Amino acid sequence: MSKVLTKPGLNRLLNRLLNGPTPVLHHPRRSVQTLAYEEIKSSPEKPHEFTAFVLHGLLGSGRNWRSFSRSLASYLSPAQWRMVLVDLRNHGKSAEIEGFLPPHNLENAATDLANLVKSEGWDWPDVVIGHSMGGKVALQFAQSCADGHYGDNVSLPKQLWVLDSVPGKVIRDNSDGEVENVLQTLQSLPSTIPSRKWLVDHMLKLGFSRSLSEWIGSNLKKSEEQVTWAFNLDGAVQMFNSYREMDYWPLLEHTPKGMEISILRAEKSDRWDPDVIRQLEHVASKRVGDAEGKVSVHVLPNAGHWVHVDNPKGLLEIVAPKVASVV
Structure with a gap:
């Protein structure tokens, strides 16, 4: 069955095809180094309408998320989604690329994402999904977008998924x-x-x-x-x-308008202090007006920290329907 585009989806696609920027393709003299990545599309032969960035955790790489990303893209079809599996600085194939200058912190890891968007001439991602350390990179990316650090023509992600990553400072446990x-x-x-x-x-x-x-x-x-x-x-x-020291509770307390931040906690994860869980539930329960976005909390059953390995089906059942609502 052919897909009938909603008006926002149609406008987005027409703007991309008729007025979109010309992609900048791997110019050897560009001054800003960009990350290694791979793409998974709902239909490789068709132009995508929506984009999700998928960010791995510490010592991982984008390939860790291939299986889940394929399942998510399949679920979202016939909407044309593109999953961009990024290798963060110092990880995967990005570790082989020179030019990522210190300090190696979350701010610069998030700036790398913005540089990738600009260098490739892409639209800004509709959704960002980050696991563990990648979850905090996603939070920093959203914070920097909202603060105008990447320029004026930035579109905030509509959804941010933080998978089993404590949003505040991490106490040594x-x-x-x-x-x-x-x-x-x-x-x-x-x-x-x-x-x-x-x-x-x-x-x-x-x-x-x-x-x-x-x-x-x-x-x-x-x-x-x-x-x-x-x-x-x-x-x-x-x-x-840097991951341990950064605190994104203020972002959750005042989420930018038009954005939903979804925090997913693995049921068997040992990373969640009871006080942190209570604070998270309090933030999610607050009534917000039209001036702010929202925070939601999800618990993935039968899973430890490695959510996409321990319970990939359950993870998909939580994430996919909400991502589909972006269309």
Whole structure:
């Protein structure tokens, strides 16, 4: 069945086709370096109408979210969506690109997204979905858009999804202590790893779980005859420190008009202090007028922190219908 566009959707598509900016394609002399990314579309042969950015977590990459993004794009069809799976600075293929200057913090990670939009001549994303550290990058992106840091011709995302990421400062607890232990362990290893098997066995001997050890092992790449990290470890550590320190409660207290921020908490995640949960529920329960956006809270059952792995079907059932409402 052919899709009947609503008037806003039709206007958006016509503007893009008739008046949209000419894409800037990988010019070798551009002064601003942009991120590596891949695209998943509802229908590759058709022009997209809507865009969602998908942001991974610490030490991950966009490819971690391929399966979920394919399922989401399929659910949203026949609306023509494009999922842009970004490799944040110091991660994935972006770690191989020179030009991302320090400090390696959330502000600059979010600015990288804006630079990508501008460099490629894209419309601003309709939806931004971020997991863990990527969730806070999404919050910073929205905050900087609202504050005018990226210029006057910026369209705020209509929806922001923050997946199992505490919006305020992260207090050192057992959960984040594990992250610190992982980072310290990786920093203590040689820059060249003998093999993936050696790394996994080493992590297991140090007391880390098999699933975590296998996941760390998946972040290796072969460079010539050597095995090295697929991320810039020192830069990633700096990003983690920034993630811990940044506080986005003010953004949730006064969400920009026209935007909904959806916080998704995994039922079995150990990252949520009871006081933080109560604060989040209070923010979501506030009545807001037309001058502000809204905050919603969702709980994903039968899932720990790795929401897209532990319960991808449940995650899709929560996220997809709301994203579809953007059309």
